[in-house]
Amino acid sequence: MVIKSAEFITSAGTVAQIIKGKVPEIAVVGRSNVGKSSFVNFMCNQSRLAKTSKEPGRTRLVNYFNINKGEFYFVDLPGYGFARVSDAEKQKWGTIIESYFKESTGLKNVFVLLDIRRDVSGDDIDMLNYLYHYNIPFTIIATKGDKLSRSAGLKRKREIANSIKVGFDNVILTSSLDKKGKEDVLARIEQILEHAKSAPVEEPEELFKEV
């Protein structure tokens, strides 16, 4: 898998604007400031495709990026768990994230980004529980690997894997700054897209039917 081209398509801020198509989508979620937009740029070999910021809360809409002219879409979502926004605003972002999960017809996998230095938060656990509950496949990506030495990074990777009860190899360690981990992520994307081709398409109504 090689990312040859990446273009911004559109932003969605309302349910009606969420793309309901057949192109496979890989969504990127995580706490505000964890490095979602930087991750998209890093993976796409671009510096300003997705807007990034030192201030948490930069991304407020669902942003779609077309990878390799329709091979798949990266979907950069607003962050959660940012303390300094009002409850009303938090609710609005929560709503758009949830709307995305419910309305998207192309979603194949959710990349859940976790800061390598931080303990997994209640919001992260809520997100993982949500994905489990609705049977949405996900991938754990640890970000900002450059902030720790190699050995400290591996130790934290193990702690994160243990705390969310996934295998050590199921956490992909990356650094958008040092451009590390790209091959591992690309291999994962290839796997996801291969699987999407062979798996039957599930209707979202079925996916979200309460059991």
Ligand SMILES: Nc1nc2c(ncn2[C@@H]2O[C@H](COP(=O)(O)OP(=O)(O)OP(=O)(O)O)[C@@H](O)[C@H]2O)c(=O)[nH]1
């Ligand atoms: N050291 C380091 N800093 C990073 C890395 N990735 C992102 N950052 C920094 O983290 C901050 C937040 O990055 P963003 O990519 O905007 O984070 P985000 O998750 O999209 O944030 P929201 O859109 O606000 O939810 C910026 O200052 C980035 O430069 C990384 O791999 N290493």
Ligand SMILES: [Mg+2]
């Ligand atoms: Mg962002």
